[in-house]
Structure formats: structure tokens, C-alpha cells
Amino acid sequence: MATEQDLMERIVSLAKRRGFIFPSSEIYGGINGFWDYGPLGVALKRNIKEAWWHDVVRCPPPGPDGQPIEMVGLDCSIIMNPKVWEASGHVGGFSDPMVDCEACKARFRADQLVYRELYSIGPEWADLEHPPVLGTFDEMHDTGEAKPTGHRFATLPGTSDDELKTIVRRLLGSKRAKIITVFEEGDDLGRKLVTDGNKVYLIDSGPLDADYPCPTCGGALTEARQFNLMFKSHAGAMEDSASEVYLRPETAQGIFANYMNVLDTSRVKVPFGIAQIGKAFRNEINPRNYTFRSREFEQMEIEFFCHPNDADTWYEYWRDSRFQWYVDHGLKSDKLRLRNHEQDELAHYAVSCADVEYAFPFGTSELEGVANRTDFDLKQHQEASGRDMTYFDDQTKERFIPYVIEPSGGVDRAALAFLCEAYDEDEAPDEKGKMQRRTVLRFHPRFAPVKVAVFPLVRKDGMPEKAREIYMACREQVSAFYDEKGAVGRRYRRQDEAGTPFCVTVDGQTAEDGTVTIRDRDTMVQERIPSDDVAAYVRERLRL
Numbered sequence: 001m002a003t004e005q006d007l008m009e010r011i012v013s014l015a016k017r018r019g020f021i022f023p024s025s026e027i028y029g030g031i032n033g034f035w036d037y038g039p040l041g042v043a044l045k046r047n048i049k050e051a052w053w054h055d056v057v058r059c060p061p062p063g064p065d066g067q068p069i070e071m072v073g074l075d076c077s078i079i080m081n082p083k084v085w086e087a088s089g090h091v092g093g094f095s096d097p098m099v100d101c102e103a104c105k106a107r108f109r110a111d112q113l114v115y116r117e118l119y120s121i122g123p124e125w126a127d128l129e130h131p132p133v134l135g136t137f138d139e140m141h142d143t144g145e146a147k148p149t150g151h152r153f154a155t156l157p158g159t160s161d162d163e164l165k166t167i168v169r170r171l172l173g174s175k176r177a178k179i180i181t182v183f184e185e186g187d188d189l190g191r192k193l194v195t196d197g198n199k200v201y202l203i204d205s206g207p208l209d210a211d212y213p214c215p216t217c218g219g220a221l222t223e224a225r226q227f228n229l230m231f232k233s234h235a236g237a238m239e240d241s242a243s244e245v246y247l248r249p250e251t252a253q254g255i256f257a258n259y260m261n262v263l264d265t266s267r268v269k270v271p272f273g274i275a276q277i278g279k280a281f282r283n284e285i286n287p288r289n290y291t292f293r294s295r296e297f298e299q300m301e302i303e304f305f306c307h308p309n310d311a312d313t314w315y316e317y318w319r320d321s322r323f324q325w326y327v328d329h330g331l332k333s334d335k336l337r338l339r340n341h342e343q344d345e346l347a348h349y350a351v352s353c354a355d356v357e358y359a360f361p362f363g364t365s366e367l368e369g370v371a372n373r374t375d376f377d378l379k380q381h382q383e384a385s386g387r388d389m390t391y392f393d394d395q396t397k398e399r400f401i402p403y404v405i406e407p408s409g410g411v412d413r414a415a416l417a418f419l420c421e422a423y424d425e426d427e428a429p430d431e432k433g434k435m436q437r438r439t440v441l442r443f444h445p446r447f448a449p450v451k452v453a454v455f456p457l458v459r460k461d462g463m464p465e466k467a468r469e470i471y472m473a474c475r476e477q478v479s480a481f482y483d484e485k486g487a488v489g490r491r492y493r494r495q496d497e498a499g500t501p502f503c504v505t506v507d508g509q510t511a512e513d514g515t516v517t518i519r520d521r522d523t524m525v526q527e528r529i530p531s532d533d534v535a536a537y538v539r540e541r542l543r544l
């Protein structure tokens, strides 16, 4: 049985070997936090984006009253007027704490140091954004075990006092991760150690513990400092502060900046949504977990504008329908969860938020967040731009700034989750009937990069010509692949690794009765069907 780490390594290796994902600019040693998608990877991502666009823009689920809802699309520029990012709060507040080593000059995200310590205790502790939380401080106080602070706590099982002391002394926080502190029975609130040896309490972030050494060279680390995550560039010939621009860290602000343009030009009425898919850039201090936290990635975001009184209803609508979308596309329920944010976790602009989370082999983490952002963003832009962002409802004669519900997902994270979910190993007989280990990607039919592969059994007797003819007919309707090289068993294996649901083989019998074999990726069962029916068969079986 593969460990989770082994499993991740196998997935990464398969993704490289079969052309899903490559390290960016690999011939020059790569670049941390950037990835390239190969022929199969780009097809996977396109399928995800097309499915999303179809399911939220063209045919969104009916609204809470059973009526169709209004959704439109947008494609904004990546570089916008920097005032957008001042108004949105990104210039002032989109930052992570980081520390530098005074000796070797290495730079670390502050919570990454915590992460390393915790990972050595157990992988579940490496999930710093959502450590195992057992209850509230208040509940614990009722049992006499802790003093109330309103912060969250968690228990670290089976850890000795000495281990605890070591860990606690080395902990520090980030805006999301909590500093872990412990309390001695009877002590005041503060960063103290427990005496019973098995409880750790989470409180807000604090300064870096002075004696935490650089993990690379053991040198002294600086205090944590805020580091803005936006990539900067310059627009125009002059490289001065007046020409400074940012690569967008989210697609959302482009939607807010265009909300009035869309209202004025598209005949939409509140409630309605604007959707956008596009690149976003964040200068993550420590990109990690393969493509999960990258510096360049794609988002698929919706800003849904509604009356403030209806915001709770629409929040629930989007939260539940977005969660269901992942379920419908094959993420197993035991690996997928919807986690409502606690009050102390909410971003300053949100009144409610839930994350769709998936249990990746490296830990459970966010795929998509759904938030009720209130009228925060439109108000900010109204104030900063001087443009009126109110909406006039000509039926009720009411004028108001709409509330916004935002489902915000990552294309790369979705692709990674679907890849991890699809990965499977089983056994299949080789040409001699001997059982061999088989790696197979059991993609949902919508996402499989190639839907059908067509082979001649051998390269003679007119089989390649017939197979090519079938391939040409198929590719008009579904994504198809032709292969005539090597033993047919190996060709099947290659397609299993690519996640291709069907393989069609032209053999000796084809010339006699016009039939071909069609093999199912998951069951490996082969049946004979007329060669003219291949595309229709594939479409019907895959419900495309």
C-alpha cells in the first residue's frame, strides 16, 4: 500500500511522463512556482474550463425559485489601472509575513517554518490552514481545561512535554495560520507551555520566536515582515513609480470594475452574475505541493449581484451548487467536504464563507471558496473612482448597491484534484496472459483528454488504412487519437495512463464483417461493434 507521499510522487511522475504537466522552462533548471501543461494537461484543463463555463454561464442550475438565472461572461485585461488594487485593498493588505536568514539570506514564509515542524509530527498537522479543530475555547473553558479567548484550539495527541516545548518555541503565525501557544494550568493567557503534555491551543499570530534558527544554515532569522504578493511591472518606457503596474492577483476585481459596463450594455437585471476565467499571479513566498500553490495560475470566478435581502439565499444557492459540481464530476464524498468558515476566520469584507475542500495526498485543502462579500467591493470602487455603483430597480423603485456572492475556484487546483482522484493502480493481463500492474486514470468522461483511441492490430493487411478512416470519422465528433506503434497491449496501457475511456482495434475480422473491438478502460471488457458506429457509441456511452 503506497504512502500518501509515494502516491503523490507517482502522480507527479505520471503527469510528467505522459505529458500532463512539466516544470516551466525545465531546460534551464525550471523556475519555482511555475508549471507548463503538456498536450494531455492542456486538454484536461480546457475540458474543465469548458464544463465550468457550460454549467455556470450557459446553463446554470435553476434559481431558488426554479426559474432560469441570468449569467454573462467577461474577459478583462490582466494589467489594470493600479487604482483598482488600491481600492480593493490589495496594495495595502495582500501580504504574507516572511523572514530572512541574516547569514545565508534564504527567505521563508513565516508559516512555512511552522509547517516543517508540524509535518514531522504528522501530516494532518501540516494542514496549517485547517488544523484539526476539536471545539471552541469557550467549551473547553467550561470543562476547566483552558481560559476563554474566543480563539480556536486543537489537541496534539501523544506528544511529550519536551517535544511540545520544542515545537511551541519554534512556532509563529501568518495571516491564515495561527500561532500555536499552550497554557500552563492556572497561568494567564500567553505563550506558555502546558504541563499535562497533550494539549496545544491556537491563538492569533505573533512575532517570530527569536531563537528559531534558519532551517538551511542554522543562522539567525529576522523578525517577520509583511511581503506584498502582487507581481509588479511597468507600463511604458519609463521605469518609475508613475508607471508601476501589477499583474492581477485575482480575476474578481476586473469584474467589479466592469460591473456598470455590463449593466449598461447587456439588459441584465439584478440578480445576475458575471463569470470570468483567466490567469492570476501571486508572488507566493513558498510555492508548494506541486501545482497547488503556484505563482501563476488560472481562476474561474463568478461575482453574483443581488439585493442585500436576498444575499443569504443566493449564498446558499452558490455554495451548494458549486459543491455539487465537484461531486457530479467524480470527486468522492469521503475526500470532499464543504467547510463553513468560523466567524474569526472570515476575511474583513465577508459575512459568510465556505470552502470546498479536497483531501489531496499532501493534505486537505481548498479547491474553491464561496463568499458573501456584501457591498464591500462596489462601495470601495464607488468611493475611489467617484462613479455611481448603485442599481435602480424600476419595479420596486428602490436604489441600492447590490451585495455580491462570489464562488471563486482555481482551474489548476481542480485539475490537480481530478488527476489525484482519477489515479488508480490495478492489475491487467499482458499479451501472454500474465497479470501485470496497470496504472489507469479513471477520469470523468467530460474531462478525459482523449475520448477514444483507434489502433490497427498490425501494420499490414489494410488495417492501418481502415483504422485511420475510423479515426478521421471519430475526431469530427470527439477528441480522438491514432496509434499504430508497438504491441497492441502496450498501446492499451498507454491509453489507460492517459485516461482514455475507449480503445478501438481494427483486426482480421474487420475486413470480413466490418466490426471492430472496443475496449472499456475501467472494466477492460471488449465487445465488437460495427466500425461505422464507433463515434456514436462513444458519445452515447460517455453521454456527451
Ligand code: GAP
Pocket: 249, 250, 251, 252, 282, 284, 291, 292, 293, 294, 295, 296, 297, 298, 299, 301, 366, 367, 368, 369, 406, 408, 409, 410, 411, 412, 413
Ligand atoms: N477573489 C477571491 C479569491 O481570489 P482566493 O481564495 O485567494 O480568493 C480563489 O482564491 C481560488 O484561486 C482558490 O480557491 C484556489 O483554487 C485558487 N488559488 C488561489 N491561490 C492560488 C495559488 N497560489 N495557486 C493555485 N491556485 C490558487
